[in-house]
Amino acid sequence: MKRKYQRLPDSELDIMLALWNGKPDMCRSEIEEIVNEKRSLAPTTILSLLSRLEKKGVVAVKKNGNKNLYSPLIMQEEYQINESSSVLEKLYDNSLKNFVVSLYEGKKLSSEEIEELRYFIEEVEEKEE
Amino acid sequence: MENFILYIIKVNLFAAICICLVYLLSRLVRRKYSSLWRYYTWLFIAIFLIVPFGLFREAEVVSMEVPYQWGVTETTGAAADVESIASESEADTNSFTEADNQVNLMSYKQSILDLTISDLSRAAMYVWIGVALGLAFIRVMIYYISLHSFKRWAVPIKKERYLKLYHQICKENGIRRYPRLLLSPKLSSPALAGLIRPVLCLPEAEYTEDELKLIFKHELHHYKNKDLWYKLFLLLVGTVYWFNPFLYLMRKEAENDLEYICDGNVIKASTYSERTIYHRLLLRTAEHHNCIHYISASLNDDMTDFKERIMYMIKLKTLKKGRIFVVMFITVFICANLLVGCSAGKAKDKAEDKKDSSVESVAETDDDKSDEIPADNSESETGDQSNNTAQTDNQATASKDKEVDKSGDYMGDITCPNPPKDSSYRIHNNVNADEAIVIYITNLDDANIKFHLTKASYNSEIQSDSYTEKVIFKEHIAHYNGDGYYEYIGKDYHLYFKYDAAQGEVAGDHTMAVYGLSSIIDANQYGGDLSYNGTSGNLFVMGLPFAG
Numbered sequence: 001m002k003r004k005y006q007r008l009p010d011s012e013l014d015i016m017l018a019l020w021n022g023k024p025d026m027c028r029s030e031i032e033e034i035v036n037e038k039r040s041l042a043p044t045t046i047l048s049l050l051s052r053l054e055k056k057g058v059v060a061v062k063k064n065g066n067k068n069l070y071s072p073l074i075m076q077e078e079y080q081i082n083e084s085s086s087v088l089e090k091l092y093d094n095s096l097k098n099f100v101v102s103l104y105e106g107k108k109l110s111s112e113e114i115e116e117l118r119y120f121i122e123e124v125e126e127k128e129e
Numbered sequence: 130m131e132n133f134i135l136y137i138i139k140v141n142l143f144a145a146i147c148i149c150l151v152y153l154l155s156r157l158v159r160r161k162y163s164s165l166w167r168y169y170t171w172l173f174i175a176i177f178l179i180v181p182f183g184l185f186r187e188a189e190v191v192s193m194e195v196p197y198q199w200g201v202t203e204t205t206g207a208a209a210d211v212e213s214i215a216s217e218s219e220a221d222t223n224s225f226t227e228a229d230n231q232v233n234l235m236s237y238k239q240s241i242l243d244l245t246i247s248d249l250s251r252a253a254m255y256v257w258i259g260v261a262l263g264l265a266f267i268r269v270m271i272y273y274i275s276l277h278s279f280k281r282w283a284v285p286i287k288k289e290r291y292l293k294l295y296h297q298i299c300k301e302n303g304i305r306r307y308p309r310l311l312l313s314p315k316l317s318s319p320a321l322a323g324l325i326r327p328v329l330c331l332p333e334a335e336y337t338e339d340e341l342k343l344i345f346k347h348e349l350h351h352y353k354n355k356d357l358w359y360k361l362f363l364l365l366v367g368t369v370y371w372f373n374p375f376l377y378l379m380r381k382e383a384e385n386d387l388e389y390i391c392d393g394n395v396i397k398a399s400t401y402s403e404r405t406i407y408h409r410l411l412l413r414t415a416e417h418h419n420c421i422h423y424i425s426a427s428l429n430d431d432m433t434d435f436k437e438r439i440m441y442m443i444k445l446k447t448l449k450k451g452r453i454f455v456v457m458f459i460t461v462f463i464c465a466n467l468l469v470g471c472s473a474g475k476a477k478d479k480a481e482d483k484k485d486s487s488v489e490s491v492a493e494t495d496d497d498k499s500d501e502i503p504a505d506n507s508e509s510e511t512g513d514q515s516n517n518t519a520q521t522d523n524q525a526t527a528s529k530d531k532e533v534d535k536s537g538d539y540m541g542d543i544t545c546p547n548p549p550k551d552s553s554y555r556i557h558n559n560v561n562a563d564e565a566i567v568i569y570i571t572n573l574d575d576a577n578i579k580f581h582l583t584k585a586s587y588n589s590e591i592q593s594d595s596y597t598e599k600v601i602f603k604e605h606i607a608h609y610n611g612d613g614y615y616e617y618i619g620k621d622y623h624l625y626f627k628y629d630a631a632q633g634e635v636a637g638d639h640t641m642a643v644y645g646l647s648s649i650i651d652a653n654q655y656g657g658d659l660s661y662n663g664t665s666g667n668l669f670v671m672g673l674p675f676a677g
Contacts, residue, residue, distance in 0.1 A: 010277075010281055013281060013282070017282070017284055021284060037284070037285045037287075038283075038284055038285060076314065080282075080314060080315065084315070096275040096276075096278070096279055096322075098268075098271075098272075098360070098364055099272050099275060099276060099322060099357070099360075099361070100279070100320045100321060100322040100357070101320065101321050101348070101351040101356050101357055101360065101387065101388075101391075102316075102318040102319060102320035102321070103318045103319045103320070103344060103347055103348070103410070103411065103414050104318045104411060104414040104415050105318075105384065105388070106415060106431030106434055106435060107431050108317075108415070108416070108417070109415045109416060109431060109432060109435070111416075113432050114412065114415065114416045116432070117412055117415070117432065117435055117436070117439075118412060120436060120439065121405075121408045121409070121412065121439055124439060124440065124443050125404075125405055125408065125443075127443075128401070128404075128443055
């Protein structure tokens with residue numbers, strides 16, 4: 001059964017992103033280094049955030065001598081899908097179109113449509129050549 | 130206010146027509162002209178809509194008048210038997226009540242059920258501003274929330290290959306302050322976001338060096354051209370004029386144009402192989418795009434748009450800029466807006482008079498037109514049409530002039546501590562006892578009074594106790610000037626009114642001194658021994674003429 005995750009606050013998500021993007025079993029200072037590239041957080045704040053994540057069951061802690069090593073208990077894709085399926089996120093994604101300029105702003109095309117477009121591109125490129 | 134609302138409707142109508150024409154024309158010439166002309170035309174339309182150029186209305190040649198008033202005027206009066214023989218039969222049914230022989234308070238109740246354009250425009254203004262503010266608030270909130278959501282998953286890119294290439298492209302494009310480069314697992318298409326501190330966000334997909342180069346070129350062109358500001362400006366105009374559906378069409382077209390122009394810039398100096406890479410990059414992005422969209426009108430919209438985008442790039446080298454279209458649309462749009470005026474109809478004055486008026490005078494038909502005393506010159510332009518007839522016993526009824534120039538009227542806001550009573554005040558002719566001049570006063574709001582003057586002639590030959598009145602100074606508004614005087618500054622008359630409230634109960638004790646009427650009131654016949662500010666005045670006593 002698919003597990004439902006509580007939406008993580010921004011600062012907790014930043015910790016999780018550091019854990020997902022970094023190597024497995026990271027200590028506090030390693031996490032801090034990655035997190036501080038995005039936002040500056042005090043070591044004590046990072047520790048309290050990690051303990052909160054541990055309580056939520058999304059982070060595992062391992063003792064290694066006098067150091068605590070942290071690793072994520074959930075996959076990034078798993079949590080991302082969970083968050084993206086919320087109504088609010090869908091609304092934000094929808095509205096985002098008004099405030100960004102992107103390479104492609106249309107909707108996702110089906111594989112048949114993509115095939116048709118691929119054929120179309122090849123055809124016009126041939127003519128151009 | 131009504132003219133402002135009409136102006137808003139007018140410019141929106143012209144904008145809608147212009148948008149449709151641009152849309153249709155672009156469909157005809159899209160294989161020959163680039164999207165640049167549309168880009169500038171949309172921008173011009175948006176600027177014209179948001180800046181009130183309608184202030185320059187002197188040049189208008191064609192003037193469209195919107196009827197000022199619709200509906201029925203219903204008036205209820207205390208006196209029922211009013212014999213009114215109005216030469217111009219209008220539904221202008223006002224009744225006049227004489228309450229007492231001394232204090233003839235012209236109390237009557239007038240309820241107007243008219244639906245004027247003023248009422249409509251006021252309601253429209255409230256709805257328009259209310260919805261626009263609400264929409265603006267919602268959009269600003271959504272902007273912050275969605276931008277936050279956009280940045281929430283983003284992390285700074287650390288790949289040396291990416292950063293090196295990015296800085297190189299920035300340098301090539303002359304960009305010193307470049308947007309921060311981020312990576313977001315939630316994105317499927319590279320995107321530029323943020324107005325103040327923009328960020329360029331890449332999806333997690335792997336890109337080749339050639340692809341990255343094209344992506345950076347594309348997004349940095351948007352950044353350099355301030356396309357986000359352009360897009361938000363159109364969104365602002367669309368928010369202000371939320372009721373204009375054509376602005377939604379304009380926004381959609383403008384967004385496509387931004388991409389066309391950007392694509393054109395990216396592939397402008399590129400080789401054939403770079404162009405093919407770019408085409409496939411676009412196709413790949415479309416394939417993996419996960420942005421959720423509102424249900425579109427046509428399922429094939431995005432595919433058609435994609436094909437158009439590719440065709441635009443293929444044909445780019447042969448496309449002309451189309452400056453002529455920009456000039457053409459700007460000229461037509463400006464001329465149409467400046468030359469065609471739209472205003473509330475002239476009936477406005479009439480309708481307002483109906484609402485404001487609480488004094489009506491009746492002028493008896495007088496065969497001898499030479500008796501007519503000229504009224505205020507400011508009124509003479511519209512012509513005195515007050516020769517309607519009516520005759521009652523000791524009753525004065527009135528027929529309102531159809532058109533009254535109110536140019537001299539000014540509504541003050543200083544409250545008079547001792548405002549005059551609503552009544553008539555008279556002064557008798559010293560030489561001819563059968564003549565009198567009467568001034569009718571209505572206190573509007575303790576700061577302004579409405580007045581008009583009549584010349585009364587006693588009909589001793591026809592019937593006792595009857596007299597006729599003729600308007601000699603039409604109805605106007607005087608304001609309290611704070612020095613104990615009410616003041617009226619017309620084109621040719623500068624009048625002062627000083628009310629003296631008597632302590633006693635007798636109406637005759639209440640007086641009204643009027644200064645500045647020496648050209649109308651003959652000093653030999655009516656005196657004029659008062660003086661204020663260098664103008665002579667006459668003392669009028671409360672009451673009807675030839676009574677008491």
